[in-house]
Amino acid sequence: MTATDYAAACLFILGGIFFFAGTAGLLRFPDVYTRLHALTKADNVGLGLIVAGLVLQAESWLVAGKLLLIWLLVLFAGACVAHLVARRALRKGIRIWTE
Amino acid sequence: MTNAFLYAFAGIGLFVLGLHALVVHAHVLRKILAVNVMGSGVFLVLVALARRSGEATSDPVPHAMVITGIVVAVSATALALALMLKLAGKSGEAVLPGKHND
């Protein structure tokens, strides 16, 4: 294993921690809005770290570019979908959790 | 004995779960879901058995069949859903006639 491999492994583990925390939040948080918060953190940062790790190990710039593109698309779609879910929940009259 | 067999047995499990739900549930939408799960089970068995040659190459023929099967499954699902809506429009509920006696 070279230095880049170690760096990539660190990024993967860090990303995995974010996914773990996001999943725990999704399961344990009290209402839909806080769950969305947890979920989007995992998607954005967790996936970002894993993509960063994969970019370090990528064979060519083309592959790295495709990986970055995937991350950007997930960011965009994730933000829009989180907004749509929250909007629908508000319309349905689901109250925001306060203690 | 390789990992492929693990997936083949999972496929059989899915098929049986789907068959059980198909028989047991009265609501047509649940029956449609059940048939889809059964189909996934069959696909899983096919592709898992194509993987028996080990790491190198899988058998591409079952792969091609499963891709065809996935597209056929979605069109059949659409037709089934349209039939279900028609049934619900006629009878007021999406349950097969004579299926629920309450």
Added chain:
Amino acid sequence: MDGIIFLQWAFDAVLGLGLLWLAWRALNSSDLFKAIVLFIAFGLLMALAWVRLNASDVALAEAAIGAGLTGALLLAALARLETMTDQNVSGVSAHPAHPPSPTPAGSRFSRGLLILLLSASTAGMGYAVWSLPSYSTGLSMDVAAHLDSSGVSNPVTAVLLNFRSYDTLLEMIVLLLAVLGVWSLDGLPPQPEKPPATVLETLSRFLTPVFILVAAYLLWVGADAPGGAFQAGSVLGATGVLLLLSGWRPRARLMQWPLRLALTTGAGAFILLGLLTLLLEKQLLAYPVAQAGRMILLLESLATVSIAATLAILFLSVSSGHKMKTGKEEKE
């Protein structure tokens, strides 16, 4: 190295059990909406299983169709069912006596019979799989031996569009039949349309060109890497679904012959080429080796258009009751 092998086994076992658990939950949850959402999650896990089984072509098709389009169809049909029967079918209120639970006809005898039948079929299928040789290359050697004459280097595409292209021919006809079947079921009240969210509009506006680019890429790359007509067609079909969800409706003029042409072009091209090869080569869909690559690309492009149009129009018909009556437009 043992550690890695153990991890792989553990991952596969967790994935297999996860699939079974999700399927069980999806099929037996009390809420229909929940059931469909769980089914979509099941489709995503299936895509992961395909990757583990070295079947990237199948994984792409599953992610786009199994998880995406089927889920959209099911949710649209559920929404329609709820407005039609004018009650919250998805909730527990649908059949007060036994909402999610088995049909009441289940006397002890018939339940016992069912369990017997299911265990017998499990045992039978399990034995059938168990007794297979644990090493087999199947037809992969034959495919590899003839790959050079197929015109493409992705074996799955070679099977789909050269060695067994009659499968794909029949598949195009199945898609056409599904549309005809859905169209012939008219007389349903159209679904009242809700104004879509602005975010959805922005999303579809931004994503449509990206999706078209991705579909073209998948189609092109299918010749020598995972991808091809089915994956491209389903991505393009999903673009159509996204546009329909954000309130776009095709013009009446577009719904006439352009739509019909798009729906039939795939099957038509296959049939024409089949007849042509039957005349010239004395064999159905046997392309001349020198032309095979180009013919496959042509067929795949036309099939992509047909698959995309079919999937989008199936969604439109199921979600809003839009039907194509003798060229007259229903509503605008």
